[in-house]
Amino acid sequence: MKKVDDSIKKKSEIIKALAHPARLEILLLLSRKKGKMSVTDIHESLGLTQPETSRHLIVLKNGSVLNSEKKGANSFYFINDEHSFIRCIANCMNKLKDEQ
Amino acid sequence: MKKVDDSIKKKSEIIKALAHPARLEILLLLSRKKGKMSVTDIHESLGLTQPETSRHLIVLKNGSVLNSEKKGANSFYFINDEHSFIRCIANCMNKLKDEQ
DNA sequence: TCTAAATATGTAAATATTTGTATATCTAAA
DNA sequence: TTTAGATATACAAATATTTACATATTTAGA
Numbered sequence: 001m002k003k004v005d006d007s008i009k010k011k012s013e014i015i016k017a018l019a020h021p022a023r024l025e026i027l028l029l030l031s032r033k034k035g036k037m038s039v040t041d042i043h044e045s046l047g048l049t050q051p052e053t054s055r056h057l058i059v060l061k062n063g064s065v066l067n068s069e070k071k072g073a074n075s076f077y078f079i080n081d082e083h084s085f086i087r088c089i090a091n092c093m094n095k096l097k098d099e100q
Numbered sequence: 101m102k103k104v105d106d107s108i109k110k111k112s113e114i115i116k117a118l119a120h121p122a123r124l125e126i127l128l129l130l131s132r133k134k135g136k137m138s139v140t141d142i143h144e145s146l147g148l149t150q151p152e153t154s155r156h157l158i159v160l161k162n163g164s165v166l167n168s169e170k171k172g173a174n175s176f177y178f179i180n181d182e183h184s185f186i187r188c189i190a191n192c193m194n195k196l197k198d199e200q
Numbered sequence: 201t202c203t204a205a206a207t208a209t210g211t212a213a214a215t216a217t218t219t220g221t222a223t224a225t226c227t228a229a230a
Numbered sequence: 231t232t233t234a235g236a237t238a239t240a241c242a243a244a245t246a247t248t249t250a251c252a253t254a255t256t257t258a259g260a
Contacts, residue, residue, distance in 0.1 A: 005121075006200055008128075011193060012121040019116040020218085021108050028108075039237060052219070054238055059217095073227045073236045085196050092188035093111060099185055100106055120248085139207060152249070154208055159247095173206045173257045 010064070011085055017063020022048055023056050024093065027065065027079070031090035036069070036076035110164070111185055117163020122148060123156050124193065127165065127179070131190035136169075136176035 018024055025046055030037060037045075043053035057077050060066040067080045079086060118124055125146055130137060137145075143153035157177050160166040167180045179186060 003198070003200070007197060008121050008124055010200055011196075012119065012124050015115055015124065016119040019112065019119040021105075021112040024108055024112050024115065040235090049220080050237075051221085051239085054236095055218090058238080070226095070237095075237060083199060085192055085199055088192035088196065089189060092185055092192065096111075096185050096188065097107060098103070099183060100103070100110055140205090149250085150207075151209085151251080154206095155248090158208080170207095170256095175207060 010083070013063050014065055014083065014085060014089075017060050017065050018089070020056065020059075022046065022052070023060055023065075026056060026060060026077075027086075027090055028093055028097075030066070030077065030079050031087070031094065036078040038074045038076055040074075042077070110183070113163050114165055114183065114185060114189075117160050117165050118189065120156065120159075122146065122152070123160055123165075126156060126160060126177075127186075127190055128193055128197075130166070130177065130179050131187070131194060136178040138174045138176055140174075142177070 018027060026042060029042065029045055039050065039054055039057060042048075042057070043050050046053070048056070057066065057068070057075075061068055061077070064080055064083060065086055066077045068075050068077045070076075079090070081087070118127060126142060129142065129145055139150065139154055139157060142148075142157070143150050146153070148156070157166065157168070157175075161168055161177070164180055164183060165186055166177045168175050168177045170176075179190070181187070
């Protein structure tokens with residue numbers, strides 16, 4: 001397997017994880033807060049149900065977009081900075097937030 | 101429907117269309133060539149079958165990522181520049197092409 | 201008109217995603 | 231130890247995606 005292929009595969013995994021309006025909104029939210037948010041924070045901010053929010057967060061985590069850490073009963077999610085590609089996309093979203 | 105929602109919806113439509121390794125490679129190819137490519141050009145460059153290539157191109161076109169024009173028996177596909185978001189993502193891909 | 205090249209579509213099977221509802225698990229505090 | 235809050239998971243139905251293979255359609259040129 002060539003290195004190019006691995007790079008494309010990783011990026012498509014990230015893009016695939018982001019391919020849902022709710023998940024893009026989660027990325028936007030976290031990129032603006034520049035911090036960690038609990039599942040409750042996120043589901044209340046976005047008006048999604050708790051289970052749906054939890055599932056979207058898990059998709060994002062499995063796709064390397066987010067990481068999480070437990071603190072008591074809470075799970076805090078935050079952007080995974082292992083891949084600059086993710087911040088780059090978040091920047092595109094923020095920069096062009098009014099583009100229709 | 102708020103304007104923000106429409107913007108997010110459009111972006112998620114674009115991201116969703118891109119959520120496949122072959123389709124990311126097509127975007128890369130077209131962003132580097134800075135021009136139009138026929139279906140045959142693309143399927144030979146990427147080593148995909150013709151029908152699969154055609155289908156991916158149609159997904160990209162339906163997702164507003166590409167446009168096309170017919171010229172004789174050929175269809176030429178090219179990046180849709182109506183959405184800066186698309187070039188922005190292509191730039192992220194090119195800039196971080198070696199990131200694993 | 202016939203043919204070959206280029207592209208798109210039909211069909212079908214396998215697989216994956218989305219979403220609601222209910223419920224289980226885990227943690228902290230009373 | 232019981233309770234409430236926070237999070238994750240089970241289940242199931244609906245829907246969408248992917249892929250292979252065969253074939254249809256369109257176009258230009260012999």
